Amino acid sequence: MVSRVIPVDCFDLVVFGGTGDLARRKILPGLFRRFLAGQIPEDARIIGAARAEIDDTGFRAFVKDAIMEFGGKAAKQTEAVAQFLERLHYVAIDAKGEVGWAALAGLMRDDVVRAFYFSVAPALFGALAERLHQHGIASPESRIVVEKPFGRDLESAQKLNATLALHFTEHQIYRIDHYLGKETVQNLMAVRFANILFEPLWNARHIDHVQITVAETVGVGGRGAYYDKSGAMRDMVQNHLMQLLCLIAMEAPYRFDPDAVRDEKLKVIHALEPVRPDDIVRGQYRGTGKGTAGSYCEDAENPDSRTESYIALKVDIANWRWKGTPFYLRTGKKLRARASEIAIVFKEVPHSIFGEEEGWRENVLSIRLQPNEGMTLSVMIKEPGPGGMRLTEVPLDMSFAEALGEDGTDIPDAYERLIMDVIRGNQTLFMRGDEVEAAWAWTDPIIAGWEARGDKPRGYDPGSSGPEDALMLLHRDGRRWREIRE
Numbered sequence: 063m064v065s066r067v068i069p070v071d072c073f074d075l076v077v078f079g080g081t082g083d084l085a086r087r088k089i090l091p092g093l094f095r096r097f098l099a100g101q102i103p104e105d106a107r108i109i110g111a112a113r114a115e116i117d118d119t120g121f122r123a124f125v126k127d128a129i130m131e132f133g134g135k136a137a138k139q140t141e142a143v144a145q146f147l148e149r150l151h152y153v154a155i156d157a158k159g160e161v162g163w164a165a166l167a168g169l170m171r172d173d174v175v176r177a178f179y180f181s182v183a184p185a186l187f188g189a190l191a192e193r194l195h196q197h198g199i200a201s202p203e204s205r206i207v208v209e210k211p212f213g214r215d216l217e218s219a220q221k222l223n224a225t226l227a228l229h230f231t232e233h234q235i236y237r238i239d240h241y242l243g244k245e246t247v248q249n250l251m252a253v254r255f256a257n258i259l260f261e262p263l264w265n266a267r268h269i270d271h272v273q274i275t276v277a278e279t280v281g282v283g284g285r286g287a288y289y290d291k292s293g294a295m296r297d298m299v300q301n302h303l304m305q306l307l308c309l310i311a312m313e314a315p316y317r318f319d320p321d322a323v324r325d326e327k328l329k330v331i332h333a334l335e336p337v338r339p340d341d342i343v344r345g346q347y348r349g350t351g352k353g354t355a356g357s358y359c360e361d362a363e364n365p366d367s368r369t370e371s372y373i374a375l376k377v378d379i380a381n382w383r384w385k386g387t388p389f390y391l392r393t394g395k396k397l398r399a400r401a402s403e404i405a406i407v408f409k410e411v412p413h414s415i416f417g418e419e420e421g422w423r424e425n426v427l428s429i430r431l432q433p434n435e436g437m438t439l440s441v442m443i444k445e446p447g448p449g450g451m452r453l454t455e456v457p458l459d460m461s462f463a464e465a466l467g468e469d470g471t472d473i474p475d476a477y478e479r480l481i482m483d484v485i486r487g488n489q490t491l492f493m494r495g496d497e498v499e500a501a502w503a504w505t506d507p508i509i510a511g512w513e514a515r516g517d518k519p520r521g522y523d524p525g526s527s528g529p530e531d532a533l534m535l536l537h538r539d540g541r542r543w544r545e546i547r548e
């Protein structure tokens with residue numbers, strides 16, 4: 063099955079921070095792949111903007127290199143690369159000064175969608191919004207795409223929302239969380255709400271617990287100084303894991319409409335119970351050899367750092383659907399594998415007619431975000447062959463890569479899909495301002511709690527599954543974490 067490509071309206075997309083790391087690795091190669099798929103109209107233009115004093119030619123050379131490095135198989139189509147590069151322009155601009163704004167205003171066209179991607183440091187978001195307005199570049203239909211992090215606590219998120227609201231309405235603001243652009247994450251909604259099969263079981267009566275794991279093998283590397291001010295709770299849980307939790311836990315929206323979906327997600331965040339200190343385990347990766355070499359503290363250049371590179375927590379949702387079914391979340395760096403998974407672990411059958419059958423396992427719906435996006439439902443069947451009624455577990459595998467393309471290259475990257483949604487004006491997969499604030503309102507007291515207690519993260523070995531105490535978080539409830547594996 064090959065996915066259909068629906069062309070979008072003609073656009074001018076300005077990528078502020080067009081020479082930065084995110085633009086190089088994701089945004090620009092992603093746009094090229096959409097071009098290759100035939101989704102980008104003939105007259106659409108992509109305009110890079112940053113302070114570097116380069117011209118169109120210099121920017122095209124930069125983007126060509128980016129496509130070669132990060133474009134995957136698509137990069138081999140050299141003729142298409144050349145055609146794509148012709149759509150690119152560049153303006154040297156200073157978000158905080160006056161340089162370049164008149165030139166950008168002169169470039170913009172009236173009769174096309176105008177979108178502005180803020181792929182710059184968050185400290186510049188407000189300045190960009192203000193300058194766009196001041197120079198008359200943003201029309202009432204223009205859209206802005208705002209990268210993460212969206213604030214570092216409730217107060218800063220509220221301030222940022224208020225600043226953006228001075229110049230743009232909520233319908234013009236696209237707060238990006240690339241986890242929402244993943245094929246599997248959207249499929250979670252399709253599986254839940256387009257099938258009669260799962261929804262009757264989707265509650266505390268039938269689901270024992272839910273595990274959400276986002277494990278990385280890399281450390282904080284060159285981002286150490288930035289990360290040390292943030293930590294896993296702010297960097298991953300408040301946004302990505304929270305969004306995944308919302309999609310699993312939310313009620314059916316009355317329609318697949320941006321505000322209807324986001325209203326339901328917001329209700330979930332409001333229903334989250336405060337997390338007890340005993341239900342949180344924070345960790346920090348140790349060094350690989352003796353001493354601190356390669357440790358988190360070394361990477362963060364902060365020998366006394368108390369920032370967590372790992373966190374596991376047990377979260378309860380206080381509503382009729384979920385009371386009694388805990389959600390266990392964990393995320394960390396330098397773990398044993400790069401793997402992201404949501405596991406819906408169902409309850410045992412009320413009575414086993416097969417007696418105390420060895421090898422019996424509960425049904426698990428596993429939703430893999432990376433690698434190999436897809437879903438697996440484990441079911442118990444009779445072991446084939448003679449020898450009586452012995453049970454065995456088999457996976458019903460729905461691997462999207464196989465279903466949607468020969469080798470999975472047809473699956474668009476999350477950024478590709480989300481940018482096309484911006485052009486279409488569809489906000490369903492973007493966070494609304496009140497959602498972000500509600501997520502911070504839940505997160506802030508948890509962080510304040512461990513700061514007040516002077517909590518120190520537990521050490522864990524690189525390549526492990528995290529600190530020992532995190533295992534206990536489930537053991538004491540008579541459960542166990544699923545293995546972290548690719």
Ligand code: NAP
Binds near residue numbers: 078084111
């Ligand atoms: P980066 O590599 O540091 O790039 C920053 C970009 O902003 C550069 O193009 C830089 O070019 C430009 N810039 C800096 N100051 C400017 C100014 N005063 N006026 C205009 N342009 C200016 O950062 P990044 O990693 O791409 O991250 C960009 C945003 O995406 C950040 O909000 C980050 O948190 C978010 N993000 C990044 C990633 C990632 O994987 N990289 C992932 C998730 C979110 P000049 O210096 O030439 O101006």
